[in-house]
Amino acid sequence: MTELGTALMERLDALAAHSQDSSDQGGRALTRLFLSAQHKAAADQVAAWMKDAGMAVHLDPIATVVGRYEGATPGAPALLLGSHIDTVRNAGKYDGNLGVLAAIAAVAELNRLGERLPFAIEVLAFGDEEGVRFPHTLTGSRAIVGRFDADALEGRDREGVRMADALRAFGGDPDSIASVTRKPGEALAFVELHIEQGPVLEAEGLPIGIVTAINGASRFSVRVRGVAGHAGTVPMGHRRDALVAAAEMVLAVERIASSIANLVATVGRIEAKPGAVNVIPGEVVFTMDVRAPEDFVRDAACTAIRTELEGIAARRGVAMTIEGTHNDAAAVCSPAIIERIEAAIRRAGIRPLHLPSGAGHDAMSFAGALPMGMLFVRCKGGISHNPAESITVEDADLSVRILLDLLRHFDHETLRA
Numbered sequence: 275m276t277e278l279g280t281a282l283m284e285r286l287d288a289l290a291a292h293s294q295d296s297s298d299q300g301g302r303a304l305t306r307l308f309l310s311a312q313h314k315a316a317a318d319q320v321a322a323w324m325k326d327a328g329m330a331v332h333l334d335p336i337a338t339v340v341g342r343y344e345g346a347t348p349g350a351p352a353l354l355l356g357s358h359i360d361t362v363r364n365a366g367k368y369d370g371n372l373g374v375l376a377a378i379a380a381v382a383e384l385n386r387l388g389e390r391l392p393f394a395i396e397v398l399a400f401g402d403e404e405g406v407r408f409p410h411t412l413t414g415s416r417a418i419v420g421r422f423d424a425d426a427l428e429g430r431d432r433e434g435v436r437m438a439d440a441l442r443a444f445g446g447d448p449d450s451i452a453s454v455t456r457k458p459g460e461a462l463a464f465v466e467l468h469i470e471q472g473p474v475l476e477a478e479g480l481p482i483g484i485v486t487a488i489n490g491a492s493r494f495s496v497r498v499r500g501v502a503g504h505a506g507t508v509p510m511g512h513r514r515d516a517l518v519a520a521a522e523m524v525l526a527v528e529r530i531a532s533s534i535a536n537l538v539a540t541v542g543r544i545e546a547k548p549g550a551v552n553v554i555p556g557e558v559v560f561t562m563d564v565r566a567p568e569d570f571v572r573d574a575a576c577t578a579i580r581t582e583l584e585g586i587a588a589r590r591g592v593a594m595t596i597e598g599t600h601n602d603a604a605a606v607c608s609p610a611i612i613e614r615i616e617a618a619i620r621r622a623g624i625r626p627l628h629l630p631s632g633a634g635h636d637a638m639s640f641a642g643a644l645p646m647g648m649l650f651v652r653c654k655g656g657i658s659h660n661p662a663e664s665i666t667v668e669d670a671d672l673s674v675r676i677l678l679d680l681l682r683h684f685d686h687e688t689l690r691a
């Protein structure tokens with residue numbers, strides 16, 4: 275009995291046809307950039323499915339497709355659901371798209387059964403989550419809560435096209451983006467369903483989980499200066515090898531991160547100079563990315579890492595500087611939404627697992643502005659941003675049923691951020 279899942283998977287396949295470079299990866303890869311012709315075709319398709327589900331549909335000025343299903347009383351405050359329909363290059367079919375189409379499927383069920391809730395539902399299909407084409411990202415979701423940065427409109431893609439011009443050509447309106455912001459009392463909360471993009475649910479044998487927070491991230495550039503020298507003539511005991519020192523530092527980062535629950539740290543790039551086979555490296559620069567669902571945990575870990583790296587540098591007689599290059603606070607999900615999602619998962623007879631999100635999502639735009647929460651759906655091998663992205667029809671089916679159950683039981687009157 276997975277008719278809802280089967281129908282949802284068919285739609286996900288159909289939507290994936292709106293892609294450029296579909297010959298890549300044997301036609302399985304999906305590339306759909308913000309404000310592209312493929313985005314337009316996908317937005318039109320999503321709008322048609324929203325209409326079929328009984329929703330009033332419009333494209334808002336920042337190119338979000340908005341479908342509204344009225345509650346028992348027309349004009350009631352709306353519970354916002356949704357995710358994004360843009361993709362990275364050579365993406366899979368489920369990242370973002372699953373959350374939009376599962377929400378439409380849940381509303382379609384209400385509509386089919388003639389059910390009206392005490393509040394309205396709006397499904398939002400954002401166009402700009404991945405940030406691939408223009409320098410800014412999350413513009414659609416940020417606009418909903420009045421956090422749109424007008425500088426984004428001046429950003430250009432690699433062909434030199436200005437975002438404001440692309441938006442106008444798409445059917446949006448750069449001059450009236452402020453009108454998108456929901457007034458107090460118009461929106462109740464934002465709930466996003468998304469594939470996990472990690473391996474935790476699969477490893478736990480669970481189809482669905484509850485997101486606690488979207489990790490904050492700190493990034494650093496670490497520079498280590500030793501002394502370059504001849505690889506043949508300088509004895510081992512006389513060396514101040516910047517790369518060996520950096521190697522010890524990388525291992526220390528791994529060790530510290532591994533000792534802290536839910537914290538991850540990565541050295542993703544390293545460069546040694548002068549970079550010759552017969553020269554002892556005199557200088558090394560590496561990056562460090564540290565993420566955690568709680569800011570105080572991340573800050574403490576960054577301090578511990580810094581202290582450890584300074585100790586290694588002192589012991590090895592090399593100089594070191596650590597420069598912060600990026601800092602994003604964690605977006606904590608609202609306890610009131612977590613509670614409601616957990617109850618829906620329990621009612622489905624599933625063990626409720628709480629987990630942080632290591633990746634960014636539209637939901638983070640709402641943190642602190644509107645009660646916000648997320649559900650994660652298991653994906654095969656934790657793989658995403660890859661044509662091999664995969665979910666099962668059973669999990670797709672359950673996603674719609676749990677969303678539907680969440681809507682039916684959603685206590686909107688006692689909602690608190």
Ligand SMILES: [Zn+2]
Binds near residue numbers: 358369635
């Ligand atoms: Zn996504």
